[in-house]
Structure formats: structure tokens, C-alpha cells
Amino acid sequence: MSAPELAIDVRGLVKRFGGKTAVDGVDIQMPYGKVWGFLGPNGSGKTTTIRMICGLLHPDAGEGRCLGFDIRTDAMSIKQSTGYMTQRFSFWEDLTIRENLEFVARLYHLPQRRALVDNTLETLGLEHRQHQTAGELSGGWKQRLALAAVTMHRPRLLLLDEPTAGVDPQARRDFWDEIHRLSMTGLTVLVSTHYMDEAERCDRIVYLANGRLVTSGTVDDVIDASGLVTFRASGEGVRELMEDLRAEPGVEHAAYFGAALHVSGADRAALMRAIEKYSNVSWEEVQSDLEDVFIELMTRAGADERLHG
Amino acid sequence: MSAWSESMVRVGAIFTKELIQMRRDRMTFAMMLLIPVIQLVLFGYAINTDPRSLPTAVVTEEQTPIVRTLLTALKTSGYYELVSIISDPRESAALLARGEVAFVIQIPSGFTERLIRGERPQILIEADASDPAAASNAIARAETILMRALRHDLKGSLAYLAPAQDPIEVVVHARYNPEANTQYNIVPGLLGVILTMTLVMITGLAMTREAERGTMENLLAMPAQPFEVMIGKIAPYVAVGGIQTLIVLLAAHELFNVPFAGSLLLLLAGVVVFIIANLAVGFTFSTIAKSQMQAMQMTFFFFLPSLLLSGFMFPFRGMPGWAQVIGEVLPLTHFLRLIRGVMLKGAGFGDMRQAILAITLFAVAAGILAMVRYRRTLD
Numbered sequence: 188m189s190a191p192e193l194a195i196d197v198r199g200l201v202k203r204f205g206g207k208t209a210v211d212g213v214d215i216q217m218p219y220g221k222v223w224g225f226l227g228p229n230g231s232g233k234t235t236t237i238r239m240i241c242g243l244l245h246p247d248a249g250e251g252r253c254l255g256f257d258i259r260t261d262a263m264s265i266k267q268s269t270g271y272m273t274q275r276f277s278f279w280e281d282l283t284i285r286e287n288l289e290f291v292a293r294l295y296h297l298p299q300r301r302a303l304v305d306n307t308l309e310t311l312g313l314e315h316r317q318h319q320t321a322g323e324l325s326g327g328w329k330q331r332l333a334l335a336a337v338t339m340h341r342p343r344l345l346l347l348d349e350p351t352a353g354v355d356p357q358a359r360r361d362f363w364d365e366i367h368r369l370s371m372t373g374l375t376v377l378v379s380t381h382y383m384d385e386a387e388r389c390d391r392i393v394y395l396a397n398g399r400l401v402t403s404g405t406v407d408d409v410i411d412a413s414g415l416v417t418f419r420a421s422g423e424g425v426r427e428l429m430e431d432l433r434a435e436p437g438v439e440h441a442a443y444f445g446a447a448l449h450v451s452g453a454d455r456a457a458l459m460r461a462i463e464k465y466s467n468v469s470w471e472e473v474q475s476d477l478e479d480v481f482i483e484l485m486t487r488a489g490a491d492e493r494l495h496g
Numbered sequence: 497m498s499a500w501s502e503s504m505v506r507v508g509a510i511f512t513k514e515l516i517q518m519r520r521d522r523m524t525f526a527m528m529l530l531i532p533v534i535q536l537v538l539f540g541y542a543i544n545t546d547p548r549s550l551p552t553a554v555v556t557e558e559q560t561p562i563v564r565t566l567l568t569a570l571k572t573s574g575y576y577e578l579v580s581i582i583s584d585p586r587e588s589a590a591l592l593a594r595g596e597v598a599f600v601i602q603i604p605s606g607f608t609e610r611l612i613r614g615e616r617p618q619i620l621i622e623a624d625a626s627d628p629a630a631a632s633n634a635i636a637r638a639e640t641i642l643m644r645a646l647r648h649d650l651k652g653s654l655a656y657l658a659p660a661q662d663p664i665e666v667v668v669h670a671r672y673n674p675e676a677n678t679q680y681n682i683v684p685g686l687l688g689v690i691l692t693m694t695l696v697m698i699t700g701l702a703m704t705r706e707a708e709r710g711t712m713e714n715l716l717a718m719p720a721q722p723f724e725v726m727i728g729k730i731a732p733y734v735a736v737g738g739i740q741t742l743i744v745l746l747a748a749h750e751l752f753n754v755p756f757a758g759s760l761l762l763l764l765a766g767v768v769v770f771i772i773a774n775l776a777v778g779f780t781f782s783t784i785a786k787s788q789m790q791a792m793q794m795t796f797f798f799f800l801p802s803l804l805l806s807g808f809m810f811p812f813r814g815m816p817g818w819a820q821v822i823g824e825v826l827p828l829t830h831f832l833r834l835i836r837g838v839m840l841k842g843a844g845f846g847d848m849r850q851a852i853l854a855i856t857l858f859a860v861a862a863g864i865l866a867m868v869r870y871r872r873t874l875d
Contacts, residue, residue: 243717244873245873267719269717273714273717277711277713278711279711281516281521282517293508293512294718294719296502296505296506320520
């Protein structure tokens, strides 16, 4: 059946909410010890897929195993060895930081609870604030607390749902250092995100759109597979050209960033014909980056006909 | 470590968490302790189903000794307070219509003369029966009061007017509450009302709050079984119910002098089962409600029938059959029988077996429903 070396092995997952299909036949085969990024626009089914993997939602169709346990029948075993960090801070804001950690430690029946909580607080650097309620923490600290809490029971798999949404760049960097540190200890991590720089920190990315898996692979694989050609225009007044370029046949999207205009399309010949008309600025072909690819993927996937949620 | 003791550790974790949250939520906590006190004061001191000193107008032109005797008898009975003595019957009708008086007693002119002649003159008592409960006791007692007064006065030369001895003597013993003290009935019943209202609401809110704040997802992602969550969540409120019971029983004894004829142990056993029944209802509501607001509304859908059909507000036997059937299902109905039976009548376990069994059945059914309805997933 399922290969034992796979942390997550799910096939054909389908989830409908009141007639709307949120996830439509997703397959994921993820080996142990990797950090995988889960990408896709809002409402593409990332959260729903993660919830099905950890047993929080029953798939309407499809099957699979998480850490070797059947996701449909053995949710309790999956919960024992999985850490799931929800998109929205879901620890108890009216409990203190220490009380939250103690609650988790007791619920997982962890030995030497007091010492463990002390250690966790020390690692977090929250010893001096341990008796404040969790609700008083800033966004970044809440995320760190949540990460510490969901890893306290030494899970084998970590599922993080947009863990860094609304967190400042420094806190994000620290957060990712922590994820890589955890990964070094053998933890398997699946993390959903909207940030391209975060996607580039993943061993592999999976792109979902409209509840379907559109592409997956390493960052380079995904860029190559897209067949996207990108030209970069720089010079005086390039920003003003954006609207005109967008209307040209062959140009699938144009975006201004890094003081330059990026124009992409899958058809090299058509794209070159389009930019020839704008010879007053200097053009050079550049490697398409992940953001170009994602915007392209989003455009190709077309309008989302499902319920956003 | 056995599965059972692991389970108990998880229940303990949820119990502790709930206890801390309850303590921090000062408003709710204060409410749970203040509601019994406020309701005791309001219901205990304010409600009287046997009203006395009802304002009464007397229409009479006579001031004979016999009329004075009759009026004095009415006044000393405690039910009638003679607020005005007038001579114009039209004015009295207006007084009654305006609600200034509850009764108008008309003694027609020539009353004394006709009495002495043996013509059985009439006395008319007009009552404002728009509120039947308020007037009924005074009406029912009027004839007895007047006859007793006359019997006392019709002596000597008037002895021929005294009525003959009644052929039979009716002896009435108003048992368990001979003075018809409303508080003896209300205060014990109030315990059941308070427990129903606060406990159903509080558990309903405690669970839906988790869903509303998004912490439910976290709780579900952690390894806790539904029954562990349920026991851990409701156990702190059993203690709250215990404290409320203590407050009401102390007040019953100290402030209202309600007798306690039966076994305290039997009553407490019944209280525990009743508390669990209400908590299970609250938990069930929380599995249906999408928000705290909805949980609150459902609480009232349960609380109102409990209040009205249990026999707390209105006599149970006075309700039509279908209402009694609904009443029989509600745990408050059986709890009222239990607590009134134990406190006022000194009923033992044998007498109260049915009531305890009914509450237990309800608790078990609600508990099973709650666990079946409890979502292990977010579906």
C-alpha cells in the first residue's frame, strides 16, 4: 500500500462544503524530513487540505495516510504525533503563557511537565513574561508561542497554516530559522504561505488553485515547468508602459518591481513581437522568478468558481 | 500508564483550564453567584400567592352595631383593608374600574332591620376578578368570616337569628405548610430555577466560546476524546452549582425559616443528578449553537418552559394534559417534587424514587445526545 518512507501519502482528496468543492482531487506524496511549502491564492483549498491531513475534516472522497495512519479512521494516532499550528492564533488568550504550555503538556501527557515547560519558556525567551496572559502578546510573539506549544510533544510532522501572516520581517526570519532547525532534527514540515521568499526556503513547493494541485517540485522545477519567458525593462518612464504592455497579445502579465518592469508570457515569439514596439527602453531577458510564475499560474487557473473560505 | 489514567490526566488538564478561565471571567463568575442572591431576594421576599390587606370600599348608609361587627370582622381577617366607606354605589363602581380597590362590599339600607325581622338580607361583595389568583382567597373566606362574626353577635334577644348548627363538621388540615406561607413553596423551588438557568447557559457559552474564538480547532487538533472534553468542561460547573445550592439552602434556613423535614443527604444526591442533567443540556446546546448568542437563545427556549410548566409558577395539576406531559419530561418538574417533598414533607428515598429516577434518565439521555453531537472534526 503506502510506502513507509512517506510522511504524507494522500490520493484524490475531495472536500465539499454545501455543494461547493473546496478541494478537488489532491494527491500529495511527501517524504520524511523535508520542508514543503504549500502555495496558492486565498481560498485555493490549502487550509482544507491541511485539515484533512491531520484528521480535523473528513474527506468526502479519496484516501490516504499520514505518518502511516489512515486519515479517515485513525485521527487520534495522527493527533498524537502531529503538531498543527492554525492560521489564526488559537491558544487561549485568557490563560497565561505558562498555563497554555502546561495545558498542552498535560493533554499530551508529557513527562516531567514542570521542567519541560520551564525549558520551553527559556528557549522562547518568555520566562519573565510567563505569567502574562497570551492575549497580551504581540503577533510575532504569539506565533512563536504557538510554534513552541505545537512542538512541545516532539511531533514527527508539523503542519503550519500561514504561520507568518502579519508578522514583521525580522520575526519571520527568526521563525524560519526555527523551522529549519526543527527540520534538522528530523521533523517533517508542511507550511502554507503567501510569501515568495518563504516559498524559496522550502525544499519543495506544491501549488494549489481552485482546489486542484497545479504544480509541484523544487522552486527551479516549478519555474522551468511553467515555460515562462520574462523580459525586464528598465529606464526612464517604464512604469507608465505597464498598462499598454498588458494589453499586447503574447503578454500574459506585466508587473513593476525592483525599479523595473517584468513582462512575462509562455510564447517567446509572441512576447518578443510585443516588446519590440517599446524600443525606447532597454530590454533584457531574465530568469522568471517564482512570483512571475505564480501570477501566471493564477491567471491560467482562471476565475475561481468555488466558494472562498 | 493505562488508557484510563491517561484519560483522567486529560480530563484534569481540561478541568484546570476551565477553572482558570472561569475565575478570570469575572463578569460571568459574579453573575453565577449573584443570580441566586438576587433571585432569592426578589422571589423570596416579593412573591406572595396569598395576598392580604386588599383595598376594599364599603358602600353603606348604616352604622348599626351589627354592621360595625361585620366590618370589623372583615378587617381583622387580614384579607380586607377598608379604605373608604361611601354611600353612593356609582362611585364604588368607578373605584373598582380604576383599580383603586379590589373589593366593593355593599350593605343595602335597611340591612339591620331586615336581619332582625329574619328576612335574610343580602350583602353584595363585588370583586375585581381580572386577576383571579389575587382575589380568590379573600372571596373564598368572606362567607366564613361574616358568619363567624354574626354567630358571636346574635346572642340574647337575637339568638333566634343564629343559624342552626351545621349538620356536619368539616375539619381541614393544611399539612406541611399550615400557615400557607408562600416562601416555603417558592424558596426551595427557586434552587431548581436558579440551577436550570445558570448552568444550562454557562456550559452552553463555555463550549461555543471555544468555537467562536477559534480555540476549538486547536482543542480538536490535540488528542482529547469527546467524553474527556465534556467531563473536564462541566466538572467545574458542578462545583458552581454546589455553591449556589449552599447559598439557597442557607438563605432558606436563615432568612426564610423554611422547615427542613427530610434528609439533607437525599436532597444533595438529587441536587447532584439535577446539576449534571442541566450541564448535559447546556453541552448539547453548545454542539448545536454556532455562536454564544445562539447558545443564549437556546437556553431561554429551555428555561421558559421549565419555569412555566414545571409547577414552579403555576400549579402543575391545573395544567391541561399535554402541558403536563411536557412538564413531566423537564427535569425541573421532578426536582421541585423532590426538594419540596424532602424539605417540607420529610419524604424519604422510597417516596422520591420516581423523581430521582426521572432526573437521572434525563441526565443520561442528554449526556448521550451531547456526546453523539459533539464534533470530533470541524465538518
